Amino acid sequence: MPITIEMPKLSDTMTEGTLVKWIKRVGDTVAVGDILAEVETDKATMEMEAFDEGVLSEIYVKDGEKVQIGQKLALLLGKGEVPGSSMPSGTGARPAAEIAPAVVKQPPSNGEPKAPDAKGAPEQPKKEDQAIPPEPVEPQIADRVKASPLARKLAADSGVDLSRMQGSGPGGRIVRADVEAAAQAAKKSPAAAAAARPPAAPALEDKRIPLSGMRKTIASRLLESKTTIPHFYLQLEINAEPLANLRKEINDAAEAAGIGKITVNDFILKATAVAATRVPLANAAFEGESIIQYANVQLACAVAVEEGLVTPVIRAAQKKSLSQISAEIKDLATRARSKKLKPEEYQGGTITVSNLGGYGVEQFFAIVNPPQAVIVSAGAIVKKPVVNEAGQIVAGQRFVIGISCDHRVVDGAVGAHFLGELKKLLESPALMLI
Amino acid sequence: MKYDLVVIGGGPAGYVGAIRAAQLGKKVACVEKERAGGTCLNWGCIPTKSLLRNAELYLLLQKRAADFGFIFEHLSYDWAKIISRSRGVADRLAGGVEFLFKKNKVDYLRGEATIVSPGKVTYQTKEAKEEAVEASNILIATGAVSRDLPGLSTDGKRVLNSHDAMIIQERPKSLVIIGAGAIGIEFAYFFNAFGSAVTVVEMLPNALPVEDTEISVTLEKALAKQGIKILTNTKVVKAEAGEKGVRISVEGKKSETIEGDCVLVAIGVAPLLPNGVQPKLAKGFIDVNDRYETSIRGVFAAGDVIGPPWLAHVASWEAIQAVESIFTSHQPKRVKIFPGCTYCQPQVASVGLTERAAKEQGLKFKVGKFPFSANGKALAIGEPEGYVKLIIGEPHGEILGAHIIGPEATELIAELGLAMNLEATFEEIEATIHAHPTLSEAVHEATGAAFGLAIHI
Numbered sequence: 001m002p003i004t005i006e007m008p009k010l011s012d013t014m015t016e017g018t019l020v021k022w023i024k025r026v027g028d029t030v031a032v033g034d035i036l037a038e039v040e041t042d043k044a045t046m047e048m049e050a051f052d053e054g055v056l057s058e059i060y061v062k063d064g065e066k067v068q069i070g071q072k073l074a075l076l077l078g079k080g081e082v083p084g085s086s087m088p089s090g091t092g093a094r095p096a097a098e099i100a101p102a103v104v105k106q107p108p109s110n111g112e113p114k115a116p117d118a119k120g121a122p123e124q125p126k127k128e129d130q131a132i133p134p135e136p137v138e139p140q141i142a143d144r145v146k147a148s149p150l151a152r153k154l155a156a157d158s159g160v161d162l163s164r165m166q167g168s169g170p171g172g173r174i175v176r177a178d179v180e181a182a183a184q185a186a187k188k189s190p191a192a193a194a195a196a197r198p199p200a201a202p203a204l205e206d207k208r209i210p211l212s213g214m215r216k217t218i219a220s221r222l223l224e225s226k227t228t229i230p231h232f233y234l235q236l237e238i239n240a241e242p243l244a245n246l247r248k249e250i251n252d253a254a255e256a257a258g259i260g261k262i263t264v265n266d267f268i269l270k271a272t273a274v275a276a277t278r279v280p281l282a283n284a285a286f287e288g289e290s291i292i293q294y295a296n297v298q299l300a301c302a303v304a305v306e307e308g309l310v311t312p313v314i315r316a317a318q319k320k321s322l323s324q325i326s327a328e329i330k331d332l333a334t335r336a337r338s339k340k341l342k343p344e345e346y347q348g349g350t351i352t353v354s355n356l357g358g359y360g361v362e363q364f365f366a367i368v369n370p371p372q373a374v375i376v377s378a379g380a381i382v383k384k385p386v387v388n389e390a391g392q393i394v395a396g397q398r399f400v401i402g403i404s405c406d407h408r409v410v411d412g413a414v415g416a417h418f419l420g421e422l423k424k425l426l427e428s429p430a431l432m433l434i
Numbered sequence: 435m436k437y438d439l440v441v442i443g444g445g446p447a448g449y450v451g452a453i454r455a456a457q458l459g460k461k462v463a464c465v466e467k468e469r470a471g472g473t474c475l476n477w478g479c480i481p482t483k484s485l486l487r488n489a490e491l492y493l494l495l496q497k498r499a500a501d502f503g504f505i506f507e508h509l510s511y512d513w514a515k516i517i518s519r520s521r522g523v524a525d526r527l528a529g530g531v532e533f534l535f536k537k538n539k540v541d542y543l544r545g546e547a548t549i550v551s552p553g554k555v556t557y558q559t560k561e562a563k564e565e566a567v568e569a570s571n572i573l574i575a576t577g578a579v580s581r582d583l584p585g586l587s588t589d590g591k592r593v594l595n596s597h598d599a600m601i602i603q604e605r606p607k608s609l610v611i612i613g614a615g616a617i618g619i620e621f622a623y624f625f626n627a628f629g630s631a632v633t634v635v636e637m638l639p640n641a642l643p644v645e646d647t648e649i650s651v652t653l654e655k656a657l658a659k660q661g662i663k664i665l666t667n668t669k670v671v672k673a674e675a676g677e678k679g680v681r682i683s684v685e686g687k688k689s690e691t692i693e694g695d696c697v698l699v700a701i702g703v704a705p706l707l708p709n710g711v712q713p714k715l716a717k718g719f720i721d722v723n724d725r726y727e728t729s730i731r732g733v734f735a736a737g738d739v740i741g742p743p744w745l746a747h748v749a750s751w752e753a754i755q756a757v758e759s760i761f762t763s764h765q766p767k768r769v770k771i772f773p774g775c776t777y778c779q780p781q782v783a784s785v786g787l788t789e790r791a792a793k794e795q796g797l798k799f800k801v802g803k804f805p806f807s808a809n810g811k812a813l814a815i816g817e818p819e820g821y822v823k824l825i826i827g828e829p830h831g832e833i834l835g836a837h838i839i840g841p842e843a844t845e846l847i848a849e850l851g852l853a854m855n856l857e858a859t860f861e862e863i864e865a866t867i868h869a870h871p872t873l874s875e876a877v878h879e880a881t882g883a884a885f886g887l888a889i890h891i
Contacts, residue, residue, distance in 0.1 A: 015763040069763060148857030153830040176832075176857055288732060289553050 003052050003076040005036065007067045011343040013217050014041045016068045019061050023047075028056045030076060037073070042213030043310060043346060045339035054078045068172050147174035158183040214308045225370045229286075233365045234415050235402035238426045240381045243267055244397055246429045259323075265301075265355045266326040268378050268401070270432045272353050273297045273317035273325070275421040276374075282418040283350050285371040286408045300349030300369065301329055303336045310336045311369060313349040322432060357381065363400040373409035374418065377402040401426070437461050439760070440555050440569035442547045442708050445472015446746040447737025448575035449531050451753030456538040458761045463541040463567055465557045470531035470542065473577055473738075474746040476524050477597045482620055484520035485600060486777050489627035493660075493779070501816060511628065513605055520600060543567070549574075549710035552732045556710075571732055571760050574713070574720060575753060578703035578738035583612060583673060586699065592675040594698045596621065606630055606695035610682045612670055614641040616776040618700035619657070623778035626662045633663040633692050635684050640666055642776060646788040646823065646837040653839060656780055656819060673697065705739045717741060725766050726756035734760065748772050771854045775844040780820045783847035786835030786854055789825055798828040802860070802884025804876045806840045808891050811871040817841035822880040824850070824860075831859035842873050849877055860884060 007017055020038040024030055035047045036056075058075040061067055145162045147155070151174045155162050160182045167174035185208070211219070243264065251261045276283040276297045284293045299317035302309050312332035314325055335341050351373075354366040357380035366375045379400040386396030401422055405415045425432055437460075441452040444466030452464040469476055492511060499506055535542045545557035545565065549572060556566045580595035582588055590598045596617050609625050611618045614636035626632045634641065640650035641657070641664050654664050668686025680697040684690060705719045713728035714721045719741035726734045736756045737749035748769050758764035776782040792799050802824040806812035820840020827834045836850035853863055860881040868878040882888040 009763070013763075015765075149859045149862050150830055150832045150857035153859060157830075289551070 002057070002078070002081060003054065004072050005050075005074045005076055007039070007069050007071050007073055008048065009069050010039065010041045010046055011043050012347065013043075013221075014069065014213065015216075016066055016213060017041050018066050018213070019063060019073065020045060021063050022059060024050075024056050026056055026059055030054055030056055040213065040339065041343075042217040043343060044336075044341045046342075050076070052076055054081075066166055071172055145174065146172060147179075148176065150176050151179045154179045154183070158186075160186065212307045214305075214310075218308050221370065222367050225368050229368050229370060230407040231365075231368060231404050232407050232412065232415070233402060233404050234412070234419050235363060235365075235377075235400055236419050236423050237398050237400050238423055239386075240264075240397040240399050240426075242427055243429045244381070260327060260330065262322060262326050264357065264381065265353075265378070266322060266329065267426065267429055267432065268355060268376070269299060269301060269314070269317070269325050269329060269353055270322045271422050271425040271429075272351065272376050273299050273314075273320070274425055274432060275418055276351050277318045278421045279414065279418040281414045282374045282403075282405075282410055284373050284409050285350070286373065286406055287371070291409050294350040296350070298348055298350040299325075300346075300352040300372070301332075302352060302354040302366070303333045305337050305339070310341060310346050311349055311352055312336050312341055312346050352376070353378065357399065363402060365402050365404045368404050368406050370406075373406040374415070375404050376422070377404065435463075436568040437463050437541075437570070439463075439571045439573060439757070440465065440567055441573045441575055442549070442555065443472065443575035443577055443737070443739075444470040444531065444542070445575060445577050445737065445749065446474045447577070447739075447749035447753040448472065448573070449534070450750040451573050451575060451736060451757045452540045453534055453538045454754050455757045455761060456540045458757070460761055462539075463543050463569075464535065465543045465545060465547040465555065465567075467544075467546040467557075469528050470535065471524070471528040472746075473579075474749075475527045475531065477600065479746050480527055481520040481524045481600050482596075482624075483777055484523045485516065485624050486620060488516045488519070489624045490779055493627045498816070513628075514603075517601055517603075547708055547710075549708055549733065551711060552730050571734065573753065573756060573760075574708055574728070574733065574735040574739055575737045575749070576706045576708050576739050577749075578705050578744055580699065581702050581704045583670065583699045583701060586673045586675065586697070588699060589675070592680050592696055594696055596698070596700060599698050602696075608679075608694040608696075609633075610635065610680060610692050610694040610697045611700060612673075612682070612697060613700035613702070614638075614643070614664060614666070615700060615702070616642065616774070618698070619653075619776055619778050621698055621700065622657065622662050622664075623660070626657075626660055631663075631694075632661075633665065633694070635668050635670055635682065635686075635692075636664065636666045637669050638666065642782060644774065644788075645776075645782060645784055646835070647790055648823065649782060649784070649837045649839050652820065653778075653780065653782055656839075657778070703738060703744050705741075707739070724768065725759045726752065743769070743772060743774065745772065745774065771851060773844075773847045773851050775847065777844060780817075780840045781843035782837075782839050783843040784835065784837045785847055785851045786833065787825055788835055788837070789823075792825050792834050797834060799834055800826045800828055800884040802826055802880040802882070802888075804880040804883050804888060804891060806873070806876055808879075809871075809873060809876045811873050811875070812841055814871065815841065822846070822876045824877075824880045824884060826860050826881070826884045831861055832857060833860065833863075836877075838877075840873075840876075846874055846877060849874065 010017065018040040020040050022037045023035045030050045031053050032050055034050045036050050037048045039046055039048045054076040056074060057077040060072050060074060067073065146167060147162050154176060160179050162174055165174050165178055165182060168178050169175035247262060254261055280293050283297055284291055296316045297318040299314040300311040302311050314328050317325060332345065349372060352369045352375040354375060355378040356364055357378055360380050362382060363379045364377050366377045368375050381397055381399040383395055384398055385393050386398065388394050403415055403419055439455045439460055439462045441448045441464045444464050448464055449470055452462050455462045474480060495506065495509055532542060543557055545559040547555050547557045550556055554566065554568055555572060556564050558564055580597065586593055588595045588598060599621050605628055608631040611622050611632060611634045614634045618634055619641060622632045622634050640647055641654050642650050657664060665684060665686050668684045670682055671685050672683035674681045679693055679695050682692045682697055684692065711730060713730050713733060720728055720735040720739050722728055722735050722740050726736050728735050734756045736752035738744045752769060755766040759766035771785060773783060773785040789801065803821055805821040807818040812818050823837040824833060825835035833850060833854050836847065838846050863878060863881045868874045879888045879890055883891060
């Protein structure tokens with residue numbers, strides 16, 4: 001039985017994926033577990049493995065194409081099976097009866113065609129066509145555009161190129177609405193306008209960027225958060241001197257020992273994990289009928305990547321040491337940037353830290369990352385005049401920590417308590433080490 | 435017990451939604467207060483089609499036997515058997531739904547449901563015991579019931595709704611039907627076939643007011659020929675029901691008072707809302723967003739209870755859209771292209787825009803028409819009445835609407851629904867070989883007729 005390979009669902013929120021690159025080509029023999037292709041989801045790029053063995057007979061989507069979940073990607077044939085009617089071109093003269101490959105019994109693979117069966121078996125094709133598996137040929141990419149008859153006619157009239165379009169109909173079929181939208185967009189775009197008018201001075205062109213899977217997820221989740229979660233915001237200024245001093249001490253020793261340095265962010269992550277265990281109501285989520293207070297601090301940390309951001313999760317962060325957290329986030333962030341995170345590595349966070357200090361941002365408030373109730377926003381450490389205990393104005397180091405809270409779960413006092421614990425920990429950072 | 439989905443109502447929306455959710459691997463319960471199958475299987479589509487089949491056969495044998503070379507003396511019928519055959523068909527199908535529940539491991543809970551809060555449903559069993567279930571999601575599929583005429587409540591004897599009319603013990607000698615929609619027209623055909631004097635009163639200008647006007651007019655003539663009196667543009671101003679019969683005063687072309695044994699009220703439906711927490715309504719029906727979610731989070735609704743069109747096939751489709759959107763990444767759609775059918779003879783079926791709607795929308799179109807009187811199969815089976823009428827868009831030739839009146843119109847419409855859904859243009863239908871001799875050739879010829887290509891007219 002020929003096996004159709006379909007776009008798998010690789011993450012909870014995935015609705016479509018981009019076939020980044022085929023690793024196997026038409027004609028290649030595939031074993032179970034072989035990597036067929038690289039697929040980009042809304043969150044990461046993953047390798048798509050083969051679950052069956054056989055010969056890759058047809059490839060339906062090109063590198064770089066977007067594909068809905070469940071849409072056909074390729075056809076895998078078992079040993080001895082012949083490809084269907086859509087054989088590589090050049091065999092156009094095949095007898096019509098061969099259109100039903102499952103019915104036609106093929107002779108053994110010694111290449112010696114046997115006499116046809118009595119019941120009007122199909123005329124034998126040329127001998128070289130019998131070779132099994134099929135001769136490796138240039139990868140065949142299905143050029144068939146799936147479009148409704150009406151869409152085709154409209155496209156012909158309006159000059160829309162169907163081969164470059166994404167369909168919204170069943171199975172990705174291009175329908176009327178898609179062509180009309182494309183024609184409308186073309187009308188509005190300056191490129192089309194320029195083509196219609198006599199050439200003027202070269203104009204700066206607007207760029208239309210199609211939404212990536214990640215962009216779509218960010219758009220829908222944050223819109224949902226900002227419109228359905230009642231946010232409130234608190235912030236406190238933190239004296240950064242003790243932290244800076246301790247960090248210097250640790251890093252000097254680390255350097256001497258040849259181990260990794262600890263960043264300010266690592267301290268903030270560790271402090272958040274500890275504060276969240278001290279104020280468990282901040283490590284919680286709203287669930288309609290109840291509030292769930294999590295047993296573990298699944299600490300998410302926003303990491304900027306090329307297309308947007310991901311929030312990889314440090315599991316049970318309350319049990320981990322500063323150096324463990326530091327090593328873990330370094331690894332997660334690196335793999336996030338190269339899109340190599342597995343879904344379970346960025347799902348299931350219970351509280352998030354977002355740090356824009358590295359960009360010099362002094363203070364901001366992040367949007368709550370649903371279903372979590374609290375997100376911590378950390379700003380940059382700045383030198384500024386401060387009033388010391390003796391009432392004198394001196395140079396000091398300060399940074400601002402803010403939290404955004406879901407008021408359905410966390411009230412002002414609880415938020416303030418949590419923020420106070422964060423301040424205590426960050427201003428006496430040695431507490432985090434014991 | 436916590437379910438992924440609790441469906442309230444076991445009709446075409448409810449049971450279909452429940453089964454689809456179960457197919458998706460979800461833990462599902464369906465709460466039904468009467469019997470699985472809903473109005474459609476028990477008190478609507480199915481039992482009435484059984485009655486109409488009787489009417490069709492009786493009319494054929496009684497009025498046209500001689501045409502076919504049959505000779506009868508004393509052809510008569512057994513009214514009780516006609517009704518009980520209809521009930522038997524309903525029983526069989528309702529049992530079928532219960533079997534499907536079992537097969538798909540849907541828990542079938544008998545009782546009247548109350549939504550206590552989002553996520554919690556209770557139901558009162560026959561033994562008046564209250565049971566509670568928890569649900570991550572709730573789908574309201576409680577449907578709708580016949581609306582009464584203000585000031586004239588149904589009593590099941592003199593004042594009937596469709597439910598009463600399909601089990602009436604004794605055939606009324608004369609009957610007034612208020613409302614000439616599909617239900618009114620089907621009962622008019624049924625009772626008239628067995629000899630009742632039927633008068634249909636319709637406020638709007640035509641019988642089957644949602645259909646193409648030309649089709650309505652053709653139907654009015656055909657039914658008038660059968661002996662049904664249809665008063666269009668006519669309002670009921672007074673309705674009285676007494677011991678002996680009913681008196682319905684109407685105002686139309688002329689004012690008159692019609693007397694009859696019974697009156698059947700077929701003026702539309704009202705939603706049957708579940709008990710407990712009440713979602714927001716729009717025009718009297720439950721208001722849902724694009725995902726079929728009501729104003730209450732986690733509570734969804736589909737079928738008759740969310741408003742028109744009140745059709746079993748639309749209800750099932752909506753329930754599937756809703757359930758797939760709850761549990762998968764499916765982007766739900768709202769109903770756009772749907773067929774509507776009326777099962778009198780000649781049958782009426784349509785999908786898409788009527789000619790008047792196409793005009794109102796300012797669309798450019800051509801009309802292709804082909805009569806069954808020029809279709810070999812229609813002549814062979816002795817059903818040459820009616821025609822196929824297609825509204826074909828210009829310049830691209832898409833099917834904007836299709837209207838069929840005549841033999842098996844309700845079966846023939848499927849091809850055009852598919853054509854519209856696939857955005858086929860007249861050329862694809864024209865290029866498709868239709869078997870000969872079949873009634874479907876009339877569809878083929880109607881596409882040709884729009885462009886002067888029909889062979890047989």
